Amino acid sequence: MSSTQSIRLAVIEGDGIGHEVVPEGLKVLRAALEPDGVEVATTDFDLGAGRWHRTGETLTDEDMDALATHDAILLGAVGDPDIPSGVLERGMLLKLRFGFDHFVNLRPTRLAPGVTSPLADPGDVDFVVVREGTEGPYVGNGGTMREGTDLEVATEVSLNTAVGVERVVRFAFEQAEARRNKLTLVHKHNVLVNAGHLWRRIVEKVGSEHPDVEVDYLHVDAATIFLVTDPARFDVIVTDNLFGDILTDLAGAISGGIGLAASGNINPTGAFPSMFEPVHGSAPDIAGQQKADPTATVLSVALLLEQQGHAAAAARVRAAVEEDLSRRGELGERSTAQIGDALVAGVRSR
Amino acid sequence: MSSTQSIRLAVIEGDGIGHEVVPEGLKVLRAALEPDGVEVATTDFDLGAGRWHRTGETLTDEDMDALATHDAILLGAVGDPDIPSGVLERGMLLKLRFGFDHFVNLRPTRLAPGVTSPLADPGDVDFVVVREGTEGPYVGNGGTMREGTDLEVATEVSLNTAVGVERVVRFAFEQAEARRNKLTLVHKHNVLVNAGHLWRRIVEKVGSEHPDVEVDYLHVDAATIFLVTDPARFDVIVTDNLFGDILTDLAGAISGGIGLAASGNINPTGAFPSMFEPVHGSAPDIAGQQKADPTATVLSVALLLEQQGHAAAAARVRAAVEEDLSRRGELGERSTAQIGDALVAGVRSR
Ligand SMILES: CC(C)[C@H](C(=O)O)[C@@H](O)C(=O)O
Ligand SMILES: CC(C)[C@H](C(=O)O)[C@@H](O)C(=O)O
Numbered sequence: 001m002s003s004t005q006s007i008r009l010a011v012i013e014g015d016g017i018g019h020e021v022v023p024e025g026l027k028v029l030r031a032a033l034e035p036d037g038v039e040v041a042t043t044d045f046d047l048g049a050g051r052w053h054r055t056g057e058t059l060t061d062e063d064m065d066a067l068a069t070h071d072a073i074l075l076g077a078v079g080d081p082d083i084p085s086g087v088l089e090r091g092m093l094l095k096l097r098f099g100f101d102h103f104v105n106l107r108p109t110r111l112a113p114g115v116t117s118p119l120a121d122p123g124d125v126d127f128v129v130v131r132e133g134t135e136g137p138y139v140g141n142g143g144t145m146r147e148g149t150d151l152e153v154a155t156e157v158s159l160n161t162a163v164g165v166e167r168v169v170r171f172a173f174e175q176a177e178a179r180r181n182k183l184t185l186v187h188k189h190n191v192l193v194n195a196g197h198l199w200r201r202i203v204e205k206v207g208s209e210h211p212d213v214e215v216d217y218l219h220v221d222a223a224t225i226f227l228v229t230d231p232a233r234f235d236v237i238v239t240d241n242l243f244g245d246i247l248t249d250l251a252g253a254i255s256g257g258i259g260l261a262a263s264g265n266i267n268p269t270g271a272f273p274s275m276f277e278p279v280h281g282s283a284p285d286i287a288g289q290q291k292a293d294p295t296a297t298v299l300s301v302a303l304l305l306e307q308q309g310h311a312a313a314a315a316r317v318r319a320a321v322e323e324d325l326s327r328r329g330e331l332g333e334r335s336t337a338q339i340g341d342a343l344v345a346g347v348r349s350r
Numbered sequence: 351m352s353s354t355q356s357i358r359l360a361v362i363e364g365d366g367i368g369h370e371v372v373p374e375g376l377k378v379l380r381a382a383l384e385p386d387g388v389e390v391a392t393t394d395f396d397l398g399a400g401r402w403h404r405t406g407e408t409l410t411d412e413d414m415d416a417l418a419t420h421d422a423i424l425l426g427a428v429g430d431p432d433i434p435s436g437v438l439e440r441g442m443l444l445k446l447r448f449g450f451d452h453f454v455n456l457r458p459t460r461l462a463p464g465v466t467s468p469l470a471d472p473g474d475v476d477f478v479v480v481r482e483g484t485e486g487p488y489v490g491n492g493g494t495m496r497e498g499t500d501l502e503v504a505t506e507v508s509l510n511t512a513v514g515v516e517r518v519v520r521f522a523f524e525q526a527e528a529r530r531n532k533l534t535l536v537h538k539h540n541v542l543v544n545a546g547h548l549w550r551r552i553v554e555k556v557g558s559e560h561p562d563v564e565v566d567y568l569h570v571d572a573a574t575i576f577l578v579t580d581p582a583r584f585d586v587i588v589t590d591n592l593f594g595d596i597l598t599d600l601a602g603a604i605s606g607g608i609g610l611a612a613s614g615n616i617n618p619t620g621a622f623p624s625m626f627e628p629v630h631g632s633a634p635d636i637a638g639q640q641k642a643d644p645t646a647t648v649l650s651v652a653l654l655l656e657q658q659g660h661a662a663a664a665a666r667v668r669a670a671v672e673e674d675l676s677r678r679g680e681l682g683e684r685s686t687a688q689i690g691d692a693l694v695a696g697v698r699s700r
Contacts, residue, residue, distance in 0.1 A: 089541055090543065118470060119468055119469060120470040137508070138541055140543075144544045153511050155507055156510075156542045157507050158505060158507075158508070159505055160503070161502065161503050162496075162499065163500060189435050190436050191439055191487070191592075192506045198494065224596055225600065228603045246574055249574050250575065
């Protein structure tokens with residue numbers, strides 16, 4: 001939460017549309033900080049499928065050390081159709097999240113005025129998902145035996161610790177207090193009884209220290225129902241890594257598409273740089289054509305600004321995005337850079 | 351797939367609205383089989399929260415033995431607010447699914463004419479989810495150490511075998527061939543690399559024996575997006591136990607609510623009785639008031655009829671349900687039994 005007069009930012013454009021949306025994010029970031037006299041010093045990191053194809057490397061120890069010297073990381077998107085599944089996810093994205101102990105994966109969902117939802121009657125959608133980022137089935141614990149034979153057995157182990165759950169639950173309660181005082185735990189404690197009851201007990205314990213926050217619980221399957229029948233009921237959702245992955249894509253879908261969905265991989269202790277990235281992927285099918293919407297990246301920049309202690313600049317960015325979204329009907333097709341320019345102008349006008 | 355002239359049916363009404371919807375299901379079942387001269391001999395089993403409160407028992411070995419002598423099982427719903435989470439799920443529902451090796455959990459989704467969806471523009475929704483029923487994170491493998499302390503560690507192990515995956519994948523391909531020749535594997539193989547790659551390899555292998563079936567793949571998070579933005583794209587979805595749980599509730603939600611969602615827990619080998627149940631729960635809040643919609647149970651009866659080799663009777667039931675659903679606008683509020691009566695009349699009129 002440093003409020004320095006300069007931000008040392010590590011930039012990972014990645015692959016595909018990452019190369020198009022990140023420059024727009026940076027333009028908006030700089031414009032938003034101008035009035036406060038804050039500079040942004042960027043270091044580019046060449047990471048992703050491109051690097052892997054050329055060098056076979058995903059993320060080296062040197063990369064991690066170099067990234068660690070920055071205040072924050074802005075990531076576009078990684079991946080292409082020719083890289084085997086799991087290589088970048090496990091070897092880079094999750095290595096970053098785990099290595100920098102990004103235990104909070106913060107994903108706000110808001111259906112902005114003017115944005116169409118696939119839901120007939122979405123109501124007032126405005127919630128955040130606080131997804132655990134360093135535990136659960138994402139830990140990479142598991143294996144395969146007798147691979148490729150009829151006797152193959154493959155396992156995936158979900159690991160959950162009291163410390164790991166408590167710290168993210170505490171963060172979620174604080175979010176709820178800064179919002180509408182409502183927290184929904186999503187899990188599946190009737191089947192995943194060990195992990196589920198751990199989450200439940202910790203939410204109960206931390207909840208007793210926050211009597212002002214109304215707490216409820218939904219099984220993950222039921223949560224998907226409410227996300228389409230009554231998304232307005234949610235304020236803060238706290239959930240595990242895998243359920244959070246699923247719920248936030250669905251949340252993105254009902255609120256205008258993942259082209260608008262932002263996320264922050266946050267280490268609230270400040271021990272390591274936090275990382276901000278749009279939820280969408282590298283979209284190779286439209287890459288290089290200036291067709292990508294940079295809004296999710298720009299909203300990720302707003303999260304970055306907030307986390308770096310520049311709340312006023314974050315508010316300027318959000319206001320510019322809201323205004324732009326509300327006028328999309330009249331504006332017609334625009335290129336990635338044109339949307340970025342409009343957002344810069346919007347930020348400057350505030 | 352026996353086609354006897356009588357069905358020995360084990361009936362588990364369970365708790366809450368289970369006591370109201372199951373009798374309607376039985377009325378419709380009998381009416382549908384009348385023209386074929388097939389009788390239904392029922393045995394009632396007292397299982398669920400009620401039994402547990404009275405006796406502390408969930409499902410005994412004697413219960414299992416007695417159930418096993420039947421051709422099929424019809425289950426209403428179990429649970430009430432006073433039973434600890436997990437007791438009935440692990441001790442009864444999953445014990446039945448695992449004990450009777452119900453490796454196919456079949457969940458059709460169809461948006462019937464006249465039924466409103468929360469989606470603004472759902473399109474032609476008609477797909478089935480083939481959910482694996484005996485493996486994955488549902489196996490109950492895992493534990494807790496240092497429970498209740500700050501050092502607690504809780505694990506959940508997802509177990510997946512080649513045999514287990516292959517048999518359900520084969521079933522799914524057969525479904526696709528009997529439908530629109532399209533199969534979508536849903537998993538998360540970029541993160542759950544061991545289980546995910548097993549599923550992937552097996553779908554590839556079995557797919558090569560079914561060149562007529564078009565196969566695609568979606569990560570579970572992306573699948574939730576398409577379920578709300580373009581559900582018409584799906585024909586057969588094959589997926590693991592947990593992802594199937596989540597996707598089928600969402601599928602129910604977009605197609606008229608889980609009040610209409612049917613399911614079959616099927617052992618296609620016939621070694622054990624298959625079990626048919628609505629996806630909804632026991633709904634204690636409306637229990638005993640004749641407010642529950644028996645349609646999900648009646649559609650589960652249609653699955654039962656099909657699995658028992660009575661396709662014509664199944665078709666009669668489905669047609670009656672479709673007709674009833676299409677007239678709901680004019681019909682106003684009806685009791686559980688009134689809907690059941692209307693469906694019986696509908697079946698008889700065919
Ligand atoms: C790419 C993948 C590893 C990642 C995840 O599963 O977390 C993505 O889906 C996300 O939500 O950020
Ligand atoms: C009650 C629960 C164990 C069950 C499941 O998770 O399978 C239910 O949600 C279902 O989908 O049938």
